[in-house]
Amino acid sequence: MNLLQTSVLSSLASGPRHGYGIVGDIEESTGGRVRSPVGSLYRILDALTRDGLIIEDRSEVVDGRNRRYYRLTPAGQASLLEAVAAMESVVATTRTRLAPRFGTATVATTIGGAR
Amino acid sequence: MNPLEKQYRMLLWLAYPQAYLTQREEELVSTLLDAAKPGQRRPSGREAVDLVRSGMAVRNDMALGYLRPATTWAATLARVVLPALAALVVIVHGAGQPWTDPLPVLFLPFWATVALAPLLVPLVSARRGVASGVVAIVFIAGQITGANQVQVPGLTVLGLTILLALALLGPLRGRHRQLFLTTALGAAIGTAAGFRVLRILASPRYDAPRTRDMFATRSLLDLPESTTFQFVVLFVVIACVLMAPRIGLTVALLTPSILICAVTLVGNSFLFPASSRTAQMLVLAWIVALWALLTLTSLLAARRRQPVRRLA
Numbered sequence: 001m002n003l004l005q006t007s008v009l010s011s012l013a014s015g016p017r018h019g020y021g022i023v024g025d026i027e028e029s030t031g032g033r034v035r036s037p038v039g040s041l042y043r044i045l046d047a048l049t050r051d052g053l054i055i056e057d058r059s060e061v062v063d064g065r066n067r068r069y070y071r072l073t074p075a076g077q078a079s080l081l082e083a084v085a086a087m088e089s090v091v092a093t094t095r096t097r098l099a100p101r102f103g104t105a106t107v108a109t110t111i112g113g114a115r
Numbered sequence: 116m117n118p119l120e121k122q123y124r125m126l127l128w129l130a131y132p133q134a135y136l137t138q139r140e141e142e143l144v145s146t147l148l149d150a151a152k153p154g155q156r157r158p159s160g161r162e163a164v165d166l167v168r169s170g171m172a173v174r175n176d177m178a179l180g181y182l183r184p185a186t187t188w189a190a191t192l193a194r195v196v197l198p199a200l201a202a203l204v205v206i207v208h209g210a211g212q213p214w215t216d217p218l219p220v221l222f223l224p225f226w227a228t229v230a231l232a233p234l235l236v237p238l239v240s241a242r243r244g245v246a247s248g249v250v251a252i253v254f255i256a257g258q259i260t261g262a263n264q265v266q267v268p269g270l271t272v273l274g275l276t277i278l279l280a281l282a283l284l285g286p287l288r289g290r291h292r293q294l295f296l297t298t299a300l301g302a303a304i305g306t307a308a309g310f311r312v313l314r315i316l317a318s319p320r321y322d323a324p325r326t327r328d329m330f331a332t333r334s335l336l337d338l339p340e341s342t343t344f345q346f347v348v349l350f351v352v353i354a355c356v357l358m359a360p361r362i363g364l365t366v367a368l369l370t371p372s373i374l375i376c377a378v379t380l381v382g383n384s385f386l387f388p389a390s391s392r393t394a395q396m397l398v399l400a401w402i403v404a405l406w407a408l409l410t411l412t413s414l415l416a417a418r419r420r421q422p423v424r425r426l427a
Contacts, residue, residue, distance in 0.1 A: 019146030020146045020149035020150050023149075023150050037162060037166075038146050038150055039130075039162075039169030042143060043169050065144075065148065065149065066141035066142050066145045067142070
């Protein structure tokens with residue numbers, strides 16, 4: 001699972017969101033480091049739906065705009081947890097490897113310090 | 116509908132398949148408009164590229180998803196078996212005669228594939244059908260011109276352009292468009308092939324070498340107008356690239372193809388004499404390699420293909 005897919009799952013972890021809700025949440029929570037263009041976002045939503053990781057929650061029409069909400073399935077929660085564990089191990093290893101060069105404090109705020 | 120929305124819809128319409136838009140267009144447009152910056156008047160370059168790329172990917176998924184594994188196997192096998200059979204026929208047919216040029220035997224499987232591919236269009240995606248149809252028509256046109264000095268390519272290319280424009284821009288959608296293309300291409304190829312056979316039968320100098328010529332590509336190799344040959348090669352390469360099942364493979368095939376085409380097109384005037392055998396051999400060798408590669412990859416892809424899956 002790549003970073004963008006994980007980010008999409010992660011943004012749905014706090015509850016159902018619609019397409020733009022996901023885009024906005026990813027951009028905000030990563031401080032603009034991860035961006036999801038709309039075309040790619042829907043490719044990911046299609047793939048995740050197909051794999052049963054997310055499911056359509058409900059549809060709403062707001063100001064003439066058609067919003068479809070998605071939510072995580074139990075399988076989605078499980079694979080998000082797994083993906084995050086894998087990422088965390090990469091982050092931890094990278095941090096220890098880069099610490100001698102950049103100093104522990106710098107590494108800690110740069111890697112995984114988006115929030 | 117404001118101009119931005121109109122442009123988004125236009126992009127979507129160009130990039131995505133109709134069946135997908137029926138389900139998703141409103142949702143995609145809403146998200147795009149929500150994500151647009153205040154005062155934005157047109158889609159940004161990055162957005163446009165992303166939409167086109169995603170749309171192509173969806174098209175690819177759907178084209179593969181439409182096929183059931185058995186059908187895919189049948190179509191792929193047909194693409195391998197039919198050319199092999201055709202090659203066998205020519206080898207057996209030509210066994211009693213001295214071959215001055217071994218190349219037509221090598222080239223024939225490819226020729227047979229492109230000529231027969233339109234027959235398999237209902238089994239394959241419309242895009243591939245169009246590509247192979249284009250090749251078949253141009254090939255046959257090249258054959259006719261090369262052997263008989265009839266000025267057909269101009270007319271064929273014109274007719275083909277109109278045909279494609281009708282099919283792509285006209286009101287036909289989905290299966291109807293595919294059916295239209297299949298019928299039209301079949302008719303065009305049938306006419307061209309019939310014309311060729313008539314020519315040979317009507318010729319007073321009808322003898323064994325000419326019979327062989329009807330199947331093989333001597334006329335193509337010995338074309339007096341090398342430009343026709345170059346165009347044929349160009350079409351073949353484009354079609355091969357269109358038929359490639361993956362984007363990465365497409366790029367990998369396209370780069371050397373363009374290089375070789377450029378070298379032969381330019382080289383014919385500067386580097387080689389117009390009738391350079393080496394240049395033509397190089398191009399033909401590359402085409403045969405392309406064909407073999409595509410057959411192999413589609414065979415492999417067919418093994419991996421999933422049964423029909425519904426989109427979200």
